Amino acid sequence: MMTKPFGKSGDMNDLVSSLGWLEEDGSSQDGDESPEMRGRHGPNVGGRVHSCTELGSEDMDEEDDDEEVGPNGENAPKRRGPKKKKMTTARKERFRARRIKANARERSRMHGLNDALDNLRRVMPCYSKTQKLSKIETLRLARNYIWALSEVLESGQSPESLGFVEMLCKGLSQPTSNLVAGCLQLGPTPVILNKLEDKSGGPGMGGVVAGHPLSYPSPGLPSPPYGSLEASHLLHMKGYKAPVYENPSPNECSSGTPPYDGPLTPPLSISSNFALKQEPSPHESERNFTSHSGQHAHFLPSHHYTNSTTGSLPGGPQGHPIFQTSRYELPLDVTFDSFPPSHLVTSQMGTI
DNA sequence: TAGGCCATCTGGTCCT
DNA sequence: AGGACCAGATGGCCTA
Numbered sequence: 003m004m005t006k007p008f009g010k011s012g013d014m015n016d017l018v019s020s021l022g023w024l025e026e027d028g029s030s031q032d033g034d035e036s037p038e039m040r041g042r043h044g045p046n047v048g049g050r051v052h053s054c055t056e057l058g059s060e061d062m063d064e065e066d067d068d069e070e071v072g073p074n075g076e077n078a079p080k081r082r083g084p085k086k087k088k089m090t091t092a093r094k095e096r097f098r099a100r101r102i103k104a105n106a107r108e109r110s111r112m113h114g115l116n117d118a119l120d121n122l123r124r125v126m127p128c129y130s131k132t133q134k135l136s137k138i139e140t141l142r143l144a145r146n147y148i149w150a151l152s153e154v155l156e157s158g159q160s161p162e163s164l165g166f167v168e169m170l171c172k173g174l175s176q177p178t179s180n181l182v183a184g185c186l187q188l189g190p191t192p193v194i195l196n197k198l199e200d201k202s203g204g205p206g207m208g209g210v211v212a213g214h215p216l217s218y219p220s221p222g223l224p225s226p227p228y229g230s231l232e233a234s235h236l237l238h239m240k241g242y243k244a245p246v247y248e249n250p251s252p253n254e255c256s257s258g259t260p261p262y263d264g265p266l267t268p269p270l271s272i273s274s275n276f277a278l279k280q281e282p283s284p285h286e287s288e289r290n291f292t293s294h295s296g297q298h299a300h301f302l303p304s305h306h307y308t309n310s311t312t313g314s315l316p317g318g319p320q321g322h323p324i325f326q327t328s329r330y331e332l333p334l335d336v337t338f339d340s341f342p343p344s345h346l347v348t349s350q351m352g353t354i
Numbered sequence: 355t356a357g358g359c360c361a362t363c364t365g366g367t368c369c370t
Numbered sequence: 371a372g373g374a375c376c377a378g379a380t381g382g383c384c385t386a
Contacts, residue, residue, distance in 0.1 A: 100371090101363090101365095103373095107373070107374080108362080113361095136358085136360090138359090
């Protein structure tokens with residue numbers, strides 16, 4: 003099988019980022035035929051054993067149609083089971099077309115996944131168009147963000163505290179930690195973070211321990227691209243007129259759907275399905291989870307803090323902007339990809 | 355140049 | 371039969 007040259011280049015990103023690309027996706031009959039999307043390898047890449055499925059064999063048969071018969075006929079494997087259908091040209095074309103369609107769907111699916119990741123990046127506390135978080139770092143930061151916010155809820159810890167930032171940076175790579183810290187220049191004094199080897203965190207978690215100074219922004223970190231953000235802005239509350247949550251359906255970015263631009267869902271409405279480890283609760287609707295630090299974060303259902311825009315919360319800091327939100331009722335299956343009002347975040351971060 | 359990240363192709367599996 | 375999802379493999383791009 004010939005390995006086709008693959009022409010993926012930097013401009014693929016432009017294609018991917020454009021909505022038009024997705025629209026063309028289905029109709030362009032796959033990149034195997036388009037200059038940008040040439041396949042790179044045949045079915046036997048990486049020494050994978052080619053199966054005898056119809057789909058798999060069709061490509062092989064394109065070059066050696068009569069593989070079942072050896073040069074002298076003696077090597078023809080005696081196959082059990084249903085006899086393999088003769089790969090007629092029509093069948094080959096059909097299977098090829100099916101494969102091409104499947105490739106297009108797969109691309110579209112992955113683009114949808116990437117769109118969702120982009121939405122997630124936008125609501126992260128250090129969104130920057132120029133310094134895009136990698137996929138894995140986006141997920142890690144999202145985890146930390148949720149965790150940190152839950153700690154704010156549970157303990158009333160100020161989001162402007164060092165601990166909040168430490169939680170955000172936990173387990174992140176050094177560049178990402180720098181990025182986060184560059185965004186979280188809390189008040190007049192830059193945040194001082196401490197990032198150590200994995201000592202304080204759980205398995206797989208990087209450790210951030212107070213007392214080991216490592217000032218941010220780091221030497222090679224220009225401030226402008228990273229913007230700055232007060233912690234209260236991080237929680238997009240200053241001057242934030244929270245919209246009344248009307249449409250709970252997340253604006254999902256499945257294939258073929260436009261990028262997220264839909265109704266904003268409220269902050270800190272931690273749904274009950276967010277539970278790393280659920281425990282029985284005396285109150286049916288309460289949720290607990292064990293954080294990586296071994297602490298227990300205690301979640302209350304959203305209606306526990308569904309007060310007026312100036313209302314206070316049980317257990318929460320009175321009058322803290324984080325709680326000055328209006329009525330929020332989220333379905334349990336709300337997704338975070340529509341979670342915070344991204345414009346409130348980005349507007350404070352000087353996204354470039 | 356090595357390593358990280360990414361997009362894509364591909365075949366397998368499961369489900370409708 | 372066909373679609374969704376997944377994981378493996380590969381090569382391109384970028385950066386230290």
